[in-house]
Each structure stands twice: as structure tokens, then as C-alpha cells.
Amino acid sequence: MKVAFIGLGAMGYPMARHLAKEHDVLVWNRTRETAERHSREHGTKLANDLADCANAEVIITILPTSKEVDEIVDQLEPHLQRGTLWIDATSGDPNVSKVTSQRLESKGVQFVDAPVTGAVVGAENATLTIMMGGTAENVERAKEVLKHNGKTLIHVGPVGSGHAIKVLTNTIMGATVWITSECMLLAKQYGIDMKTALEVTNAGSGRSNASENLLPMRLRDGKWPLVFKLLHHDKDIRIAASLAHQQHASTPMLALTQHLFSGALHQLGDDADYIEVAKIIARMNGTTWD
Ligand code: NDP
Numbered sequence: 001m002k003v004a005f006i007g008l009g010a011m012g013y014p015m016a017r018h019l020a021k022e023h024d025v026l027v028w029n030r031t032r033e034t035a036e037r038h039s040r041e042h043g044t045k046l047a048n049d050l051a052d053c054a055n056a057e058v059i060i061t062i063l064p065t066s067k068e069v070d071e072i073v074d075q076l077e078p079h080l081q082r083g084t085l086w087i088d089a090t091s092g093d094p095n096v097s098k099v100t101s102q103r104l105e106s107k108g109v110q111f112v113d114a115p116v117t118g119a120v121v122g123a124e125n126a127t128l129t130i131m132m133g134g135t136a137e138n139v140e141r142a143k144e145v146l147k148h149n150g151k152t153l154i155h156v157g158p159v160g161s162g163h164a165i166k167v168l169t170n171t172i173m174g175a176t177v178w179i180t181s182e183c184m185l186l187a188k189q190y191g192i193d194m195k196t197a198l199e200v201t202n203a204g205s206g207r208s209n210a211s212e213n214l215l216p217m218r219l220r221d222g223k224w225p226l227v228f229k230l231l232h233h234d235k236d237i238r239i240a241a242s243l244a245h246q247q248h249a250s251t252p253m254l255a256l257t258q259h260l261f262s263g264a265l266h267q268l269g270d271d272a273d274y275i276e277v278a279k280i281i282a283r284m285n286g287t288t289w290d
Contacts, residue, residue, distance in 0.1 A: 002026070003145060004053035005044070005060050006072055007090075008034045010227075011116065012062040014123040015089070017042045018148045019060075028053055054079035058145050062089040062116075065235055066096035066163075073100055082108030087142050089130075091115045091167065091232065093239050094160030095246075097133070101159040110134070111159060112142040115166035116150065120227055127151045133162035164243060170236040174274070175257045177210045181278035184219055185285060194220040218275050219289055226273040233274040234265045 001023045005016040008029040019025050020042050028047040029035040039046040053059055054076050061069050069090050086109055088097065094113070101111035112134035122128040128150035132139045139155045146153060156162050183206070187197035198220060201211045217223045241258040244251040264277040282288050 001058060001145065002056040003058045003060060004028065004047070004056035006050075006053060007062040007068075008038055009062065009064075010120050011089070011123045013038060014120070015060075015062065015116075015128075015149050016044060018126045019145065020044045022148050023145065026053060026056060050075055051079045054081060054084070056084065058085045058087060058141075060087045060089060060145070064090070064232060066090065066092035066100070070096065070100060073103065077103070077107065080104070080107045080109050084109045085138060085141050086111045087114050087145065088112070089114050089116055089146075091170070091236050092163045094133070094163040094243070097163050098160045101134075110138045110141070112138050113159060113162040114142055114146060115162055117166065117169065118150070123149070129154070131156050131162045131165050133157060133159045133164075163239075167236040167239040167243070170233060171240040171254055171257060173209065174233060174237050174261055174277075175253060176208045177214060177275060178257065178260055178277060178281070180206070180208060180210045180215060181219070181281045184215065185278075185281055185287070185289075188289075189285075189287070214275055215278070218278060222290065224273060224276060224279075226271070228274050229270070230261070230265050230268055230272045230274045230276060231270045234261045237261050 003019055003023045004026045006028050008016060008027060016025055016027055016038060025044045026047050027035045027038050027044045028050055035046055038044050047053055061072060063069050069088055069092060086104055097113045104111045112132055114130050114132045116128040116130050118128040126149050129152040130146050130150040131154050132142055133156055143153050156165050184197055188194060198211060198216050201207055237258045241254060244254055264280045267280055268276050
């Protein structure tokens with residue numbers, strides 16, 4: 001199948017690599033050198049310009065937000081062919097996706113929102129969980145392509161529902177990272193060493209992905225790699241807050257989580273990793289994790 005892949009960032013780069021094992025993959029990236037490198041390393045075809053992507057049977061985007069996806073749709077719209085399937089793997093805004101889907105529909109192009117979870121390691125190992133919004137027929141078509149990127153592919157509901165559940169699960173993760181970091185800091189200040197505090201937490205009812213996988217390397221071992229930008233995580237939580245607003249919902253925990261993450265982003269900057277919010281918690285208490 002001819003697949004055009006747009007956005008070779010931390011997630012897109014390895015995802016396009018896996019697809020190239022089975023499909024005829026054309027790559028386009030804003031910074032062209034990255035696409036050139038991908039083509040060299042993984043035998044993908046280099047798009048001469050963005051319009052080349054319109055000739056593919058399937059177009060995949062994975063960009064920071066729905067805004068950048070919209071800009072790409074604007075540029076590709078005059079060139080699009082009827083029957084093309086557009087899969088947006090960005091963690092996007094469901095309200096924007098619905099509008100995008102309608103725009104594309106008028107051109108005979110079908111749309112599926114298919115955000116992913118499992119981090120860069122999941123993209124590298126093709127073990128992502130992929131949640132999809134669209135018609136049953138379009139989702140079946142999308143699965144045929146995305147099965148090379150993920151182990152668990154779930155049809156969530158109509159267009160937008162993939163994006164909706166993605167931001168909601170990331171909000172759960174954000175709140176869990178924050179509260180677990182707070183409690184680990186209290187344990188540390190009480191004099192309990194971090195190894196023991198995490199060991200007990202992970203053997204008991206407080207355990208989570210945060211306590212088992214995300215925090216030990218940072219809080220215990222002092223390693224703070226950049227694996228997922230706080231900028232993107234904050235965006236996800238803000239979209240979740242906008243869904244709550246739209247539903248007139250009472251969600252104080254979600255609202256607080258959004259304020260905490262947006263505040264942390266202002267302090268840490270766009271290039272910080274999302275788990276660095278733990279540094280803000282330490283700073284709020286006049287200490288560090290060292
Ligand atoms: P990166 O920041 O690593 O990559 C972003 C990609 O988008 C790059 O290819 C970048 O191009 C491109 N891009 C940025 N701005 C524009 C623009 N204006 N026009 C065209 N292309 C643009 O992001 P990730 O790969 O980490 O994340 C992508 C999406 O996946 C986000 O929505 C994120 O929330 C989601 N996600 C990320 C995970 C992670 O662990 N990283 C996990 C799950 C989901 P260039 O190379 O030129 O900068």
C-alpha cells in the first residue's frame with residue numbers, strides 16, 4: 001500500500017520505520033534533513049514536496065497539535081484524491097478533528113483519529129496502544145496499516161472519540177504523577193530513603209505506572225531523560241479541561257491538574273520532560289530531589 005507519513009518526530013520516526021517493512025512509505029518532515037535521514041536509514045521514499053503526499057492511499061499525520069494538522073490539511077486540500085484515508089495519530093482536539101473530518105469528507109477523503117499511547121519505547125518496539133475514532137469501515141482500513149505499530153488497537157467510537165479518550169487517560173497519568181511525587185517528597189523529608197519509599201508503594205495499593213515505571217529513574221536514580229514533552233502533556237490536559245467545560249461538568253481534580261501542569265510548564269519551559277513537574281514540587285517546598 002502507498003502510505004505517506006507526515007511528522008518524523010520522537011514518535012513518528014520509529015512508527016514510519018515499522019510501516020516501511022510492509023508498505024511503500026513516502027516521508028515528509030518540516031525539517032527536511034530528518035526525512036532525508038529516514039529515507040537513507042530505512043529505505044523510505046523522500047517526498048519532494050508536501051503535495052506528493054496526496055498521491056498516497058493512506059496519509060498519516062503525527063504532529064504536536066491539531067493546529068499543525070489543520071495547516072497541513074490546508075496545504076494538501078487542493079491535491080487530495082477521492083478514496084484516500086487520512087489517519088491522524090496526533091494527540092489532538094476532538095472538536096477540531098470533527099471539523100477536519102467534515103472538510104476532508106467533502107473531498108471524498110475519509111478520516112480516522114488514531115492517537116497512540118506507550119511512549120517512544122512503544123513506538124520503537126511497535127507495541128503502542130492505538131485508540132481510534134471513525135466509522136467501522138474506516139477504522140478497519142486504518143487497522144490494516146497501524147497493526148504494524150501497535151499491539152492493542154481499539155475502536156472507541158465515532159470521529160473524535162479516539163482523541164477524547166487519549167487526553168482523558170493522559171490527564172489521569174498527570175494527576176497520578178503529581179500526587180505520587182508529592183507523597184514521595186514527604187517520605188524523603190520524613191527520612192525514608194527513596195528506594196524504600198518506592199518499594200513499599202509498589203508493593204501496596206498506591207502503586208501505578210508513575211510509581212513503577214516513571215518516577216524511580218528520576219527520583220531514586222537522578223536520571224531525567226526527555227521522553228515526552230511537558231508542552232505536549234499540558235496540551236492534552238488542557239483539551240481534557242475543555243471537554244469538561246463543554247459538558248458543564250464538575251471536575252475539580254481535573255481543573256487543579258490543569259492549573260498545576262500549566263504553571264509547571266511556564267516555569268520549566270517548552271523543552272522540559274513531563275516528569276520534571278516533580279522538580280517544581282520540590283522547589284515549592286524549598287528543596288531538591290538530590
Ligand atoms: P516531537 O516534538 O518529537 O515531533 C513533532 C513533529 O511535528 C516533528 O516532526 C516536527 O517537525 C513536526 N512539526 C512541528 N511543528 C510543525 C509544523 N508547524 N508544521 C509541520 N510539522 C511540524 O513530538 P512527538 O513525536 O513526541 O509527539 C507527536 C504527537 O504524539 C503529539 O501530539 C504528542 O502529544 C503525541 N504523543 C507523544 C508521545 C511521546 O512519548 N513523545 C507519546 C504519545 C503521544 P520538525 O522535525 O521540523 O521539528
